[in-house]
Amino acid sequence: MPSAAILEVRGLTKRFGGLTAVSSLGFEVREGEILGMIGPNGAGKSTTFNLIAGTYAATQGEVRFAGEQILGLPPHRIAARGVMRTFQHNRPITFWSGRIRDLLPVSGRWWEEEPCARRRKGESAPQS
Ligand SMILES: Nc1ncnc2c1ncn2[C@@H]1O[C@H](COP(=O)(O)OP(=O)(O)OP(=O)(O)O)[C@@H](O)[C@H]1O
Ligand SMILES: [Mg+2]
Numbered sequence: 001m002p003s004a005a006i007l008e009v010r011g012l013t014k015r016f017g018g019l020t021a022v023s024s025l026g027f028e029v030r031e032g033e034i035l036g037m038i039g040p041n042g043a044g045k046s047t048t049f050n051l052i053a054g055t056y057a058a059t060q061g062e063v064r065f066a067g068e069q070i071l072g073l074p075p076h077r078i079a080a081r082g083v084m085r086t087f088q089h090n091r092p093i094t095f096w097s098g099r100i101r102d103l104l105p106v107s108g109r110w111w112e113e114e115p116c117a118r119r120r121k122g123e124s125a126p127q128s
Helices: 045-053 075-080 100-113 115-120
Strands: 005-016 019-030 060-065
Touching: 005 045, 019 045, 019 060, 045 060, 045 075
Parallel strands: none
Antiparallel strands: 005 019, 005 060
């Protein structure tokens, strides 16, 4: 007998002004199931993950994890329930093999030195 869905997404919609990035999306993930999401650039994949993880506020819809509504909770509360997203930017940790407490200063340094931080501080990008 299939297990109950642990993640349920219903009618999930996100509009950025006049652009509808995610339109009435619905799907379920059962415990232990691996579900892939495919689509062309701009299809709304990252926006969907950001909505589920709480990084973006949804325009409309429902997201339930283990039966409880998580849409509208801040990201740290959603993470505390066991839901979070990972990022495509894996370069800063490719050289790391150690303890998590050693990684924190490394990530802090990367955050300080990444191009946006330099722009924020009015510095020019390093010449390569
Ligand atoms: N913060 C934002 N503000 C305005 N528009 C956004 C924002 N984030 C995403 N969009 C727009 O929403 C649409 C969906 O973008 P999204 O990044 O979710 O697509 P994607 O499927 O992850 O694409 P890719 O395969 O390139 O990663 C795009 O038209 C994008 O320009
Ligand atoms: Mg994306």
